[in-house]
Every structure is written in C-alpha cells, then in structure tokens.
Amino acid sequence: MTILREFFAAVVGFFRDYGLPMIEHTREHLFLALTAMFIACALAVPLGIILARTRMRSLAAVAIGVINVVQPIPSLALVALVGVLFMLFKERYGVGPSTVGSVPGLVALTAYCVLPILRNTYTGLRQVDSTLIEVAAGMGMRSRQILLSVQLPLALPFIMTGIRIATVWSIGVATLVSMIGAGGLGDLIFVGLRTQRMPYIVAGIMPAILLALTFDFVLGLLERWLTPLGIRE
Numbered sequence: 001m002t003i004l005r006e007f008f009a010a011v012v013g014f015f016r017d018y019g020l021p022m023i024e025h026t027r028e029h030l031f032l033a034l035t036a037m038f039i040a041c042a043l044a045v046p047l048g049i050i051l052a053r054t055r056m057r058s059l060a061a062v063a064i065g066v067i068n069v070v071q072p073i074p075s076l077a078l079v080a081l082v083g084v085l086f087m088l089f090k091e092r093y094g095v096g097p098s099t100v101g102s103v104p105g106l107v108a109l110t111a112y113c114v115l116p117i118l119r120n121t122y123t124g125l126r127q128v129d130s131t132l133i134e135v136a137a138g139m140g141m142r143s144r145q146i147l148l149s150v151q152l153p154l155a156l157p158f159i160m161t162g163i164r165i166a167t168v169w170s171i172g173v174a175t176l177v178s179m180i181g182a183g184g185l186g187d188l189i190f191v192g193l194r195t196q197r198m199p200y201i202v203a204g205i206m207p208a209i210l211l212a213l214t215f216d217f218v219l220g221l222l223e224r225w226l227t228p229l230g231i232r233e
Helices: 002-053 057-068 075-093 102-126 130-138 143-173 186-195 198-226
Strands: none
Touching: 002 057, 002 102, 002 143, 002 186, 002 198, 057 102, 075 102, 075 143, 102 143, 130 143, 143 198, 186 198
C-alpha cells in the first residue's frame, strides 16, 4: 500500500507540475499534425485520382518518381532542409514567410505526408478490376459516376491505409519541427534533453505516443466502417 501511495503521489505531482505545459504543447502538436494532414489529403487524393485516370502512363510514373524522392530523406534532414530553403528564399528575394515557426513546420510535415496518400490513392484506383469498370460503362454510367460509385469505394481501403500511415508519420515528425520554432511536444523533449531533466522528456513523449496510437486505432475503425461490406475480410 505504501508503494501504491507513493506512486499515485508521484503521478499527481507530475501532472501538477507539467500538466499545463503538456496540454498546451499537445494542442500545438495536434494543430501541426492535423493541418498538415488536411493539406496533404487535399493535394494528394485529387492528384492520385488524376494520375490513375490519365492515359499518359509515363506522366504518372514521372510524378510518382519525383514525389518518391522525398521519402528516403530522413525526417530530421527534411525539417532542416525546409528551414534552409526558407532562409535562402528570404535572403535572395528579401520577402517571404518567416524562416522559423509554424509555416516551415507545416511545409515539412505536408511534404512527408503527401507520398503515402498519393501512392495509395493511385494504387487503389489502378487495382480496381477493369471488368467492373466495363460493366458499369455498359450500364450507361458516365465516367464521373464510375469513379464515385465504383472505383473510389473499391479503392477506399488503400486510400485509408495511406492516410493512417501519413497520420502516424505526421504525429511523429511533428516532434522534430520544434527545431525550427514550430512548437509542439518536441519543445518539451528538447528542453529535457538539453537540461537532462527526465520529467520534460516524459511530458513530451507520452502524449505523442498516445496520439499516434489513438489516431491509428480510430482511423482503423473508420477504414473498416467505410469499406464496402462485399470486400471486407
């Protein structure tokens, strides 16, 4: 009982001292991660649809290849690269967004999230059985109707998988954009590392892990709910 009392006292003391900073930085973290995801989805899903439906396969291959260049770049290097590019742009033209803050952080996060969503949207649409498309066309459905009623529902599991992957990546990489002044839970982690104070590190790591696990679980449920009954496992 004594051990339990000491444990609960330590937990209460931890949240008393670090609860407010955790809440504030978690709010910043969610803003960065979810805003980047919204922008990435708004860019990647329509582009994936266009590339999957174009007759110019070479154009699709080139576009996917160009975006694939971003993926091998380590997340820390990508964040630093975005900061440097913003700095060079401002030095060259004398105008532009701040080289530190949420804007370069969102650019880095969005660049990292676009690829899995785009690739899975493209792959999901391309894997739809051509026979089903021909049948739909034979029934008099127009191209747009085929896309909305046949292709997108069947490709939805692929698209949602890409969104789940990108969301988890976004939450993870968002801990690094504090290096360029974007805020988030990374602020607590880096303060803890610099001062060698473990509570700050824990206050940054715990919410980030919980956010990643929670969003992965919720998006998994949403994916299953949106998947047509006929193709569920």
